[in-house]
Amino acid sequence: MTDTQIPAETASAPVYSVPQERRIVTAVPGPKSEELHARRSKVVSSGVSSALPVYIERANGAILVDVDGNQFIDFGAGIGVTTIGHTEQRVVAAAADQLQDVIHTLFTITPYEEYVRVAELLATHTPGRFEKKSVLVNSGAEAVENGVKIARKFTGRRAVAVLDHAYHGRTNLTMAMNYKAHPYATGYGPFAGDVYHAPSSYPYRDGLSGQDAAARTIAYLEKVVGASDLACLVVEPIQGEGGFMVPADGFLPTLQSWCTENGVVMIADEIQSGMARTGRYFASEHFEWVPDLVLSAKGIAGGLPLAAVTGRAEIMDASHPGGLGGTFGGNPVACAAAVAVFESIESNGLLAEADRIGSSLKAGLERLKQRYDVIGDIRGRGAMIAIELVQPGTGDSTKVPNPDAVSRLVAHAAQHGVLFLSAGTWGNVLRFLPSLAVSDSLIDDALHVLDDGLASLG
Incomplete structure (x- = not known):
C-alpha cells in the first residue's frame, strides 16, 4: 500500500464525515502546522510539550486531519479519551x-x-x-x-x-x-x-x-x-x-x-x-x-x-x-x-469491537515478533495493547530496554501518517490505544507502517 490511500471500507461500515484512510500530502509537519507552531512558541508555556507538532483541524472516527490536509490513523485517542471514536454522532x-x-x-x-x-x-x-x-x-x-x-x-x-x-x-x-x-x-x-x-x-x-x-x-x-x-x-x-x-x-x-x-x-x-x-x-x-x-x-x-x-x-x-x-x-x-x-x-456493541481490535492487533504483532527480535513482549487486553522493545540479541535473561527503537518507530510512523505513543518506565514500550472505531483495514495499514519502521532499525 502507498502512503496516500488504503482500500475503501465495506458498504456495511459506518458512515464517517472524514474518509477513514491514511493520507500524507505535505511534509510532516506541514507549512501551516509550522506557522501555528511558531505562534504557539510565543504564547504557550514550553512546559506544555507535544508528541507530534501537527495542528489538528478535524477528527472523526479513527482519523485525525491536520491543518495541511494530512490524515493520520490515530492510535493514541487523546491518550485513551476518544474511546468510542472522534466526534461520535x-x-x-x-x-x-x-x-x-x-x-x-x-x-x-x-x-x-x-x-x-x-x-x-x-x-x-x-x-x-x-x-x-x-x-x-x-x-x-x-x-x-x-x-x-x-x-x-x-x-x-x-x-x-x-x-x-x-x-x-x-x-x-x-x-x-x-x-x-x-x-x-x-x-x-x-x-x-x-x-x-x-x-x-x-x-x-x-x-x-x-x-x-x-x-x-x-x-x-x-x-x-x-x-x-x-x-x-x-x-x-x-x-x-x-x-x-x-x-x-x-x-x-x-x-x-x-x-x-x-x-x-x-x-x-x-x-x-x-x-x-x-x-x-x-x-x-x-x-x-x-x-x-x-x-x-x-x-x-x-x-x-x-x-x-x-x-x-x-x-x-x-x-x-x-x-x-x-x-x-x-x-x-x-x-x-x-x-x-x-x-x-x-x-453499537463496542465491547465486542474492543475484543476484535485486540485480536487483530495481537495477531499482527505476533507475526512481527517472529521476524524482529527487538520485540520482547506483547501484552494488553482489547484496544489497550503494547509491545516492549529490548536490545536485539540480549535474550530473555537480560531484556535490556531499548528506548531508542521506540523513539525511532514513533517518528517513522508520524512521517507516514500513523500516530503511535511511547510509554514505560524506561521509555521502551510502544502502545496501541486506538478508538473502538478503528477498522481491521486501518489496523493492517498501521502495522504495515510499523513493519517498515522495524525493518529500518537495522
Whole structure:
C-alpha cells in the first residue's frame, strides 16, 4: 500500500464525515502546522510539550486531519479519551442538545438529572453487586485525589500505597504517587507525604505467579507501611504510562482479600483502562477483581472533561455534606455526553469491537515478533495493547530496554501518517490505544507502517 490511500471500507461500515484512510500530502509537519507552531512558541508555556507538532483541524472516527490536509490513523485517542471514536454522532448530538438547555448551575447548589443519570450508570456497570454511590469531578488526577480523600475519611488512617511503575497524575499528591519522577515531578517538590511504593506484578520481567507477586507486595505493606496505618492501596488493573503491564492471574484478588481483612480501601484506577477500552466496561473484570472504589475519567464522556469516584455506599457516604464537590465537577454538558457514551457502548456493541481490535492487533504483532527480535513482549487486553522493545540479541535473561527503537518507530510512523505513543518506565514500550472505531483495514495499514519502521532499525 502507498502512503496516500488504503482500500475503501465495506458498504456495511459506518458512515464517517472524514474518509477513514491514511493520507500524507505535505511534509510532516506541514507549512501551516509550522506557522501555528511558531505562534504557539510565543504564547504557550514550553512546559506544555507535544508528541507530534501537527495542528489538528478535524477528527472523526479513527482519523485525525491536520491543518495541511494530512490524515493520520490515530492510535493514541487523546491518550485513551476518544474511546468510542472522534466526534461520535450520538455524543455530539447529546452535548449540543444540552448546550441549548443548561450549561452550568453547579450541582452542589442547584442539581440536575444528568449528574444523577451518570451516577446510576456507573453504579450499574462498575464491578460488584453491592450498593454504590459516586461523586463526579473534572479529571483523572482529581478523581485520584478524591478517592484518597474518601478512603482517609472512611478509615481514619493516613498512609497511601501505590505500586511500582504506576502513574496517577500531575497534581501534588498524584506526583508523589507516580513511580517515575521525570518529566512529571522534576523540580516541582516538595510533595505530599505518607505515600509508599510497593512492588507490582510485572510478569515479563519478574516471572512471578500472581500469588507470589501479591505475597511480595503484602510483605512490603506489612513491614514498611503497617496495615493499621494504611488508608488505601491504589492500583491500575492494567498499568498505563508504566507500560501496559498486565498483572499475573490472582495478583489483584489476593491483594483485595488482604485489604478487606485489614480494613484497607482498595481503589481501582481505571482512568485509562476503563469504559470499554479492554473489552469489558472496566479492566478489573478481566481479573475477577471487585475493588472497593473505582476511578473513571478519560473515555467516560467522549472527549469532554469528566471523571468519577464510584464505590461502596458506606465508604462514599463517610464524607460529611459539603466535603466533596467542585465548581465544574459533573458539568451538565459533560454528563449528557457521558450518558451518550454508555448508550453507544451498548447499542453499537463496542465491547465486542474492543475484543476484535485486540485480536487483530495481537495477531499482527505476533507475526512481527517472529521476524524482529527487538520485540520482547506483547501484552494488553482489547484496544489497550503494547509491545516492549529490548536490545536485539540480549535474550530473555537480560531484556535490556531499548528506548531508542521506540523513539525511532514513533517518528517513522508520524512521517507516514500513523500516530503511535511511547510509554514505560524506561521509555521502551510502544502502545496501541486506538478508538473502538478503528477498522481491521486501518489496523493492517498501521502495522504495515510499523513493519517498515522495524525493518529500518537495522
